Amino acid sequence: MKKKLTLKQIARELDVSVSTVSKALRDSAEISEDTRQKIKAFAKLYNYKPNNIALSLKNRKTKTIGVIIPEIVHHFFTTVISGIEQVANERGYHVIICMSNNSFDKEVINMELLANGSTDGFIISVAKETQQKQDYHHLNEVVNQGMPLVMFDRVIDEINCDKVIIDDTIGAKKAVQKLIDLGSKNIGIITTVDYVSVGKLRTEGYYKALRENNIEVNEDLILRVEDFDRSEEEIKAFLSQRKVDGLFAVNEHFAIYAIKAVQEQGLKVPEDVSVIGFTDGELSKQFMPSLTTVSQHGAEMGAQAARLLIRKLENTEMEEGPHQTIIIETGLVERNSTKH
Amino acid sequence: MKKKLTLKQIARELDVSVSTVSKALRDSAEISEDTRQKIKAFAKLYNYKPNNIALSLKNRKTKTIGVIIPEIVHHFFTTVISGIEQVANERGYHVIICMSNNSFDKEVINMELLANGSTDGFIISVAKETQQKQDYHHLNEVVNQGMPLVMFDRVIDEINCDKVIIDDTIGAKKAVQKLIDLGSKNIGIITTVDYVSVGKLRTEGYYKALRENNIEVNEDLILRVEDFDRSEEEIKAFLSQRKVDGLFAVNEHFAIYAIKAVQEQGLKVPEDVSVIGFTDGELSKQFMPSLTTVSQHGAEMGAQAARLLIRKLENTEMEEGPHQTIIIETGLVERNSTKH
Numbered sequence: 001m002k003k004k005l006t007l008k009q010i011a012r013e014l015d016v017s018v019s020t021v022s023k024a025l026r027d028s029a030e031i032s033e034d035t036r037q038k039i040k041a042f043a044k045l046y047n048y049k050p051n052n053i054a055l056s057l058k059n060r061k062t063k064t065i066g067v068i069i070p071e072i073v074h075h076f077f078t079t080v081i082s083g084i085e086q087v088a089n090e091r092g093y094h095v096i097i098c099m100s101n102n103s104f105d106k107e108v109i110n111m112e113l114l115a116n117g118s119t120d121g122f123i124i125s126v127a128k129e130t131q132q133k134q135d136y137h138h139l140n141e142v143v144n145q146g147m148p149l150v151m152f153d154r155v156i157d158e159i160n161c162d163k164v165i166i167d168d169t170i171g172a173k174k175a176v177q178k179l180i181d182l183g184s185k186n187i188g189i190i191t192t193v194d195y196v197s198v199g200k201l202r203t204e205g206y207y208k209a210l211r212e213n214n215i216e217v218n219e220d221l222i223l224r225v226e227d228f229d230r231s232e233e234e235i236k237a238f239l240s241q242r243k244v245d246g247l248f249a250v251n252e253h254f255a256i257y258a259i260k261a262v263q264e265q266g267l268k269v270p271e272d273v274s275v276i277g278f279t280d281g282e283l284s285k286q287f288m289p290s291l292t293t294v295s296q297h298g299a300e301m302g303a304q305a306a307r308l309l310i311r312k313l314e315n316t317e318m319e320e321g322p323h324q325t326i327i328i329e330t331g332l333v334e335r336n337s338t339k340h
Numbered sequence: 341m342k343k344k345l346t347l348k349q350i351a352r353e354l355d356v357s358v359s360t361v362s363k364a365l366r367d368s369a370e371i372s373e374d375t376r377q378k379i380k381a382f383a384k385l386y387n388y389k390p391n392n393i394a395l396s397l398k399n400r401k402t403k404t405i406g407v408i409i410p411e412i413v414h415h416f417f418t419t420v421i422s423g424i425e426q427v428a429n430e431r432g433y434h435v436i437i438c439m440s441n442n443s444f445d446k447e448v449i450n451m452e453l454l455a456n457g458s459t460d461g462f463i464i465s466v467a468k469e470t471q472q473k474q475d476y477h478h479l480n481e482v483v484n485q486g487m488p489l490v491m492f493d494r495v496i497d498e499i500n501c502d503k504v505i506i507d508d509t510i511g512a513k514k515a516v517q518k519l520i521d522l523g524s525k526n527i528g529i530i531t532t533v534d535y536v537s538v539g540k541l542r543t544e545g546y547y548k549a550l551r552e553n554n555i556e557v558n559e560d561l562i563l564r565v566e567d568f569d570r571s572e573e574e575i576k577a578f579l580s581q582r583k584v585d586g587l588f589a590v591n592e593h594f595a596i597y598a599i600k601a602v603q604e605q606g607l608k609v610p611e612d613v614s615v616i617g618f619t620d621g622e623l624s625k626q627f628m629p630s631l632t633t634v635s636q637h638g639a640e641m642g643a644q645a646a647r648l649l650i651r652k653l654e655n656t657e658m659e660e661g662p663h664q665t666i667i668i669e670t671g672l673v674e675r676n677s678t679k680h
Contacts, residue, residue, distance in 0.1 A: 006403065008432070063346065064453065072421050072437075078413040085439060089446070092348070094453050097412075097437040099425060106429070113404065113434050118458050256626050286596050286623055 005046045007109055014042060018105040022112070023137055030137075064094040065309060066119035068110050070102045070127050070154065075252075075281035076298045077125070080152065083302025084123060091310050104129040108138045120313050121148035123305045126156060132195045148312035150305045154197055162308040163325040164301050168198050171294040171330030172205025173212075175248050175276040178292075178332060180213050182274050182339050184246025188221035190235055190254040199224075202250040202278060225254065236261040245273055252279045255291055259337060274338040289336035297328050304328065345386045347449055354382060358445040362452070363477055370477075404434040405649060406459035408450050410442045410467050410494065415592075415621035416638045417465070420492065423642025424463060431650050444469040448478045460653050461488035463645045466496060472535045488652035490645045494537055502648040503665040504641050508538050511634040511670030512545025513552075515588050515616040518632075518672060520553050522614050522679050524586025528561035530575055530594040539564075542590040542618060565594065576601040585613055592619045595631055599677060614678040629676035637668050644668065 011018045016035070024031045024039035025048075031039075042048075065088055069077045081097060088095050096119060100107035107127045114122070122142060130136070131154065139159050142149050152164040179187050189206045192199030203222070210217050223238040225231045231254060239261045247262075249255035255277030262273045269275055269289055277284060277293040284291035304326050334340070351358045356375070364371045364379035365388075371379075382388075405428055409417045421437060428435045436459060440447035447467045454462070462482060470476070471494065479499050482489050489501040519527050529546045532539030543562070550557050563578040565571045571594060579601040587602075589595035595617030602613045609615055609629055617624060617633040624631035644666050674680070 006432070072412075073415070073418040075413070078418065081412050081439070085441065089441075092346070094449065095438065096453075096458075097439075098435065099421070099437075101425065101429075109434065113436075118436075253622075282593075283622055283626055287626060288628055 005043070005048045007112055008105070010039065010043060010046075010048060014039060018108050019133075019135055019137070022108055026137070026141060028137065062094075062118060062120050063092060064096055064119045065306065066111075066114035066122050067095060067097045068100055068107060068114070068122065068124040069097065070100050070125055072097075072099050075283075076153075076279050076296055079298030080125075080302035080305070083299035083304075084306045085302075086299070087303045087306035087310070091306075093306075093310065100127040100130075102128040104133055104135065111138050111142065115142060115147065121150070121309045123150045123152065123302075123309055125151065125153045128154075128196055131156075131197060148309055150309045150312075152301055152305045160323055162305075162312070162323050164305045164308065164328065165325065166296055166301065166328045166330050168201035168330075169205040169208065171278065171296075171332075172202035172248065172250070173209045174205075174330065174332050175278070175294050176206050176209035177213075178276060178334075178338065179246035179248060179274055180209065180215070182246070184244075184274055186218075186221065186242075186244045187215075187246040187248065188223070188239075188242060188244040190223045190225065190238070190247065190249040190258055192250060193224050193226055199250050206248060232257045232260075236264070240265065247273060247275045249275065249277050252277045252281045252284050252291065252293065255293070255337070256283060256287055259287075259289070259291075269337050270339045276332075276338060280333060284333075284335070292335045292338040293333050295331045295333050297330070301328050345383070345388045347452055348445070350379065350383060350386075350388060354379060358448050359473075359475055359477065362448055366477070366481060368477060402434075402458060402460050403432060404436055404459045405646065406451075406454035406462050407435055407437045408440055408447060408454070408462065408464040409437065410440050410465055412437075412439050415623075416493075416619050416636055419638030420465075420642035420645070423639035423644075424646045425642075426639070427643045427646035427650070431646075433646075433650065440467040440470075442468040444473055444475065451478050451482065455482060455487065461490070461649045463490045463492065463642075463649055465491065465493045468494075468536055471496075471537055488649055490649045490652075492641055492645045500663055502645075502652070502663050504645045504648065504668065505665065506636055506641065506668045506670050508541035508670075509545040509548065511618065511636075511672075512542035512588065512590070513549045514545075514670065514672050515618070515634050516546050516549035516586075517553075518616060518674075518678065519586035519588060519614055520549065520555070522586070524584075524614055526558075526561065526582075526584045527555075527586035527588065528563070528579075528582060528584040530563045530565065530578070530587065530589040530598055532590060533564050533566055539590050546588060572597045572600075576604070580605065587613060587615045589615065589617050592617045592621045592624050592631065592633065595633070595677070596623060596627055599627075599629070599631075609677050610679045616672075616678060620673060624673075624675070632675045632678040633673050635671045635673050637670070641668050 007018050007021055011021045021039055024036040085095050098110040104127055107130055136156055143161055149161040155163045191203045194200045225234050235257045247258050249258055255275055259269050259275050262269055277291045280293050280295040284293045347358050347361055351361045361379055364376040425435050438450040444467055447470055476496055483501055492504040495503045531543045534540045565574050575597045587598050589598055595615055599609050599615050602609055617631045620633050620635040624633045
């Protein structure tokens with residue numbers, strides 16, 4: 001039996017990136033003629049067949065939805081999946097989940113794997129690395145061949161497909177407005193580096209709220225966490241040198257670390273510092289003080305994504321129609337980390 | 341194009357259970373001759389093909405591992421998956437995840453789906469309902485046809501396959517021994533109903549620790565939570581009528597609810613009541629007081645399961661060999677919910 005090669009193996013053998021192999025096999029002009037020929041010859045020699053989306057479309061009947069998420073040890077993504085599962089099951093669809101682990105290569109490989117006849121369509125939230133690289137050829141490929149694709153949360157504006165997002169900017173603005181209404185004068189934000197789209201949008205909400213209230217933005221009160229594994233230390237160091245009375249954190253963990261850092265300084269939450277987070281996980285609910293937070297409605301997001309995808313799958317006339325973007329409204333869940 | 345029927349659709353059409361259809365198509369003697377013929381005729385009429393494990397074995401080359409877990413909004417299972425992913429990726433395997441949602445039917449359907457040529461082998465933790473029903477025909481089917489299967493955490497003794505478990509009983513015993521060593525006299529346990537195998541094993545550990553220390557078991561101090569969605573209320577009601585100075589909870593949530601219930605009574609953790617949980621999730625780490633807990637080493641469990649499966653996949657001679665059960669040792673992580 002001849003061994004079947006994978007994209008990754010070809011890339012390793014020829015010492016090029018997975019993306020280069022993937023593009024070369026699709027005759028992308030981005031790859032030099034020379035490299036393209038070399039890769040195609042190698043793939044042919046080893047009988048490599050790129051994913052045959054057209055074929056699987058013709059026989060579209062797997063009744064299976066492929067879901068690709070960036071990480072799994074993450075409450076938000078698991079709640080989105082539970083929402084997808086519920087709608088899919090009601091409608092007689094199976095759900096298969098793959099993880100990109102925030103790696104561009106893994107995302108490309110997973111899409112290749114699932115497009116290969118196992119699924120009728122995709123629901124995807126892209127990897128951080130894909131956002132950084134801005135290499136979307138694998139997503140364009142799927143769309144161009146007419147395979148239904150729905151993006152959620154971390155979406156790419158340039159891709160023509162249905163999308164489900166939350167109003168990250170408005171949600172963040174609401175949170176910061178709440179801090180202002182509570183009387184906070186020095187409001188800090190703990191956010192991520194800007195290439196993570198949701199972090200960027202939430203930071204915009206912070207700017208907007210301040211501007212609309214004629215509060216000057218003090219860049220010194222903005223922490224952009226670079227290394228997630230060291231976020232607790234970064235937050236502690238940041239807060240030890242700033243005097244704030246309000247804090248908005250773009251996720252639940254940053255918010256909890258912020259509360260702990262504030263308390264270690266002998267200050268009280270919410271009496272001295274009000275803290276608002278983003279995402280409504282178990283930690284927000286159970287922590288004491290429980291966390292006031294912008295709720296993302298993950299399950300609702302998943303349910304809407306599944307509905308959009310199944311509609312496209314079951315109504316072939318719609319395939320060419322205009323794409324929708326559904327914006328799920330965020331809510332502010334008031335708990336005990338802000339004054340009442 | 342003729343529509344492809346699924347197991348579930350056949351079951352619905354003929355008004356029988358998914359399990360009955362699945363067994364009838366495999367000529368199980370458990371199903372009456374009459375029903376078997378009816379189901380087989382119907383399946384034939386609609387061109388239904390049961391999963392062709394033998395076929396996929398012959399061409400075993402998907403380099404894909406199918407993982408079936410009971411729930412996804414659950415820290416432990418997501419850490420197991422991260423461990424599976426890591427080893428699988430290092431070895432050039434893809435991972436596809438399906439969720440049974442603790443439903444027996446969904447578990448059967450998912451195995452059918454993935455066995456159908458998409459995967460080389462399975463890693464599975466069975467659904468609560470499967471444990472209740474004690475219907476293991478789908479697992480036996482896979483094993484009998486020689487498709488490698490590794491069970492983890494919620495395993496079934498009767499199935500001959502590799503297994504990865506933790507020493508639930510020993511882990512629980514360690515926790516209760518710790519409470520005894522700390523001087524607790526009235527030690528309660530918050531556990532699950534007995535058909536959930538890990539809950540049962542952990543409860544055994546509680547009994548053992550008490551017996552070995554010549555402490556009489558007081559059944560009145562044992563709460564078996566029946567309805568997970570109402571566990572917080574059940575725990576509060578239970579503790580309001582008992583006087584305990586030590587508590588062992590078989591999971592992290594029960595432990596957190598117990599701490600809150602104790603505090604609401606005006607008592608202090610750990611001064612008045614020491615509390616130990618099981619599982620080492622984010623909640624245990626971040627909660628205040630942080631939770632002393634029996635760590636399950638989910639990622640290690642996943643890594644071992646992946647290693648066992650890949651070994652079977654790559655060494656055909658081993659296929660018939662004896663099966664292994666790897667027991668991952670638990671550790672007691674001491675934090676602030678027990679006295680120091």
